[in-house]
Amino acid sequence: xxxxxxxxxxxxFNEVFKKTKMYFFAPGRVNLIGEHTDYNGGHVFxxxxxxxxxxxxxxxxxxxxxxxxxxxPEKGIITAELADLKKLPQNDWANYPLGVLDVFQRxxxxxxxxxxxxxxxxxxxxxxxxxxxxxxxxxxxxxxxxYGLNIPQIELVKIAQEAENKFVGMNCGIMDQFxxxxxxxxxxxxxxxxxxxxxxxxxxxxxxxxxxxxxxKKHSLVNSAYNERRQQCExxxxxxxxxxxxxxxxxxxxxxxxxHKHLIQDPVEQKRAKHAVYENQRTLQAxxxxxxxxxxxxxxxxxxxxxxxxxxxxxxxxELDLIAQTAWEQPGVLGARITGGGFGGSAVALxxxxxxxxxxxxxxxxxxxxxxxxxxxxxxxxxxxxxxxEKIY
Ligand code: GLA
Numbered sequence: 001x002x003x004x005x006x007x008x009x010x011x012x013f014n015e016v017f018k019k020t021k022m023y024f025f026a027p028g029r030v031n032l033i034g035e036h037t038d039y040n041g042g043h044v045f046x047x048x049x050x051x052x053x054x055x056x057x058x059x060x061x062x063x064x065x066x067x068x069x070x071x072x073p074e075k076g077i078i079t080a081e082l083a084d085l086k087k088l089p090q091n092d093w094a095n096y097p098l099g100v101l102d103v104f105q106r107x108x109x110x111x112x113x114x115x116x117x118x119x120x121x122x123x124x125x126x127x128x129x130x131x132x133x134x135x136x137x138x139x140x141x142x143x144x145x146x147y148g149l150n151i152p153q154i155e156l157v158k159i160a161q162e163a164e165n166k167f168v169g170m171n172c173g174i175m176d177q178f179x180x181x182x183x184x185x186x187x188x189x190x191x192x193x194x195x196x197x198x199x200x201x202x203x204x205x206x207x208x209x210x211x212x213x214x215x216x217k218k219h220s221l222v223n224s225a226y227n228e229r230r231q232q233c234e235x236x237x238x239x240x241x242x243x244x245x246x247x248x249x250x251x252x253x254x255x256x257x258x259x260h261k262h263l264i265q266d267p268v269e270q271k272r273a274k275h276a277v278y279e280n281q282r283t284l285q286a287x288x289x290x291x292x293x294x295x296x297x298x299x300x301x302x303x304x305x306x307x308x309x310x311x312x313x314x315x316x317x318x319e320l321d322l323i324a325q326t327a328w329e330q331p332g333v334l335g336a337r338i339t340g341g342g343f344g345g346s347a348v349a350l351x352x353x354x355x356x357x358x359x360x361x362x363x364x365x366x367x368x369x370x371x372x373x374x375x376x377x378x379x380x381x382x383x384x385x386x387x388x389x390e391k392i393y
Contacts, residue, residue, distance in 0.1 A: 019058060022146055026137035026386035027052035028123040028130045029179035030212055030348050031339045032188055033298075033305050034283035036313055038173025040233050041194040041248025042280030045287055046175055047203070047210070048183020050383035053121040053134040057142045060114040065101065067094045070120040082114055087167055093119075096132050097139040099167030103159045104140075109149050117142065124376065126218035128345020132168075133176035136160035137386035140181075145388050153385065154196070157181035171227050172341075183385045190287040194250055201290050203382055208295055208334065210380040211351045213327070213363060216373045217319040217344035226341055229272060229313065236273035239264040249276040275313040279305060299334025299350050306337035306347075315342030319371050323347045326366045330359050348380075 004012070014020055027048035034044035060066075063082040069075065071093075078094040080086075085102040087095050097117065104111060119138070123131040140156040143149065151159075160177040164170050178191055178198075187200040203210075237249055240263055246252060257277040264270040282301045289298040306324045310316040320338050324347055327336035332355025339348040351359055360377050367375045 021056050021058045022142065023389045024055045024057070024138050024142045024145070024387065025052060025389045026055075026134040026141060026180050027183055027383050028134045029176055029183065030129060030210065030346070030380055031175065031179070032210070032348065033279075033286045033302055033337070034175075035279060035305060035309055035338065035340070035342070036229060036315065037250060037276055037280045037283060038175040038191075038193040039171075039230055040237075040250050040276040040280070042192075042250030042276060043283040043287075044173075044175040044178075044191050044193060045188050045201075045283050046179035046183075046191075047188045047380070047382040048179050048385060049123075049129065050381035051122045051378075052180070052383075052386075053119055053123070053131065053138045054389075055120075055135075055138040055142055056118045057146050058116045059146060060116060062114055064114040065098070066114075066116045067097055068116075068118050069093055070118065071125070082111060085167075087169070093135065095168050096135040096163065099163030100136050100139040100160055101143065102167050103163045104143055104149075107159065109143075109147070109151070111143065111147055115146065124214055124216075126345065127212075127214045127216075127376075128219065128340030128342075129212070129214075130176040130180060130340070132164065132170075133160060133180045134386070136163055136177060137180040141386045141388065153181050156386070170223055171230060181386050183383060185384045186382050188287075188290065188382070190283075192250075194248055199287075201287055203290070204293060205295065205350075206293075207353050208350055209353055209356060210382070211349045211356060211359065212339070212378045212380055213323050213336075213347045213349060214376040214378070215317075215319040215323055215344060215346060215367075215371075216376060217317060217371070219341065219344040225315070225343060229315065232266075232269045232272040233276055235266070236264045236269040236276075239269070240273070249273055250280045252277045254278060254281055271312040271314075275308045279308060282308075295334055295350060302335030302337045302348075302350065303328060309338050309342060313342075317343055319344065319367075319373065320347055322367060322370060323363055323375065326363050327351075327359060330362055331355050333359060 029046045031046040191198040332352035334350040336349035
């Protein structure tokens with residue numbers, strides 16, 4: 001005991017009084033290509049970002065859960081009881097961690113005592129870069145670690161998606177939670193959303209960067225329009241199933257779709273299905289291009305993806321179209337498109353390093369006068385998965 005210094009003494013205090021704090025981080029994501037394909041049983045090609053949600057957890061001795069976000073301090077401390085978790089509108093952002101906790105308990109994982117958890121995120125809100133999935137994964141990894149549950153990471157991903165679907169009420173696919181939970185530094189993830197088989201593809205971009213352009217147009221009506229797209233695709237699939245033994249639009253090749261699309265009588269539903277089928281094939285091709293170092297081709301596929309999202313899937317908005325169009329016209333831009341669900345949020349572009357400044361200057365100069373908004377630009381650093389970051393007592 002003679003050796004005990006102040007830090008060791010503080011550590012001992014925390015040990016004796018069980019005030020262990022644990023630190024976690026879960027990334028946001030940017031999707032390179034493969035949009036609105038996840039819930040259609042197709043492929044996606046996202047990467048995890050180096051920015052996301054940081055969280056600190058400390059267990060309590062009772063059954064109360066107390067949550068606070070440094071991004072929304074005005075919401076105060078949100079409190080709930082382990083045995084009585086409900087989605088409440090006033091709980092706002094905290095419905096994400098509460099939802100994850102609820103799914104843990106429903107699945108029978110034992111959370112024997114409450115906790116305090118503090119969140120801070122550096123993903124711009126409403127940017128379409130999956131801040132909500134990163135809150136969910138930070139919570140899931142924190143609960144798994146703090147309560148010694150040993151749940152495999154892929155299960156945490158599924159728990160987070162279920163929380164969003166069933167507790168929060170957003171009927172999203174699995175892409176965002178998967179990217180946050182399974183990301184790998186300097187790699188994109190080619191994920192087959194039908195089977196959850198995945199492959200990491202190294203981002204050997206050699207002098208080219210992934211540039212994220214935040215339109216700062218907040219998503220609006222996202223939930224209802226998103227659910228409507230899902231339903232339209234489900235109806236289109238039903239129509240095709242009259243002749244084709246497929247379980248998802250993602251199983252179709254382009255020739256199969258072209259030969260059977262007449263079965264989808266509603267022209268809007270036909271367009272939606274066309275996007276899902278073609279976008280899935282583009283995603284597979286894009287992964288192949290990245291493996292082969294054919295980045296120009298990759299860029300063309302990104303442009304085609306944007307056009308399809310704009311015209312066939314109709315999830316773009318004038319702001320994102322202006323950003324994409326302006327980017328396409330700039331030197332050194334290999335491709336640019338919407339990333340994420342659409343209706344606002346961000347675009348993603350592949351840009352030669354020496355041309356990034358021109359892209360930023362030109363898009364800014366065109367965008368603000370036409371929209372009254374200011375675009376923000378980030379060069380994506382592709383980071384690792386949701387994890388405990390450090391053990392500090
Ligand atoms: C949102 C959803 C994802 C995915 C994308 C569109 O980000 O959360 O599951 O459907 O939109 O690709």
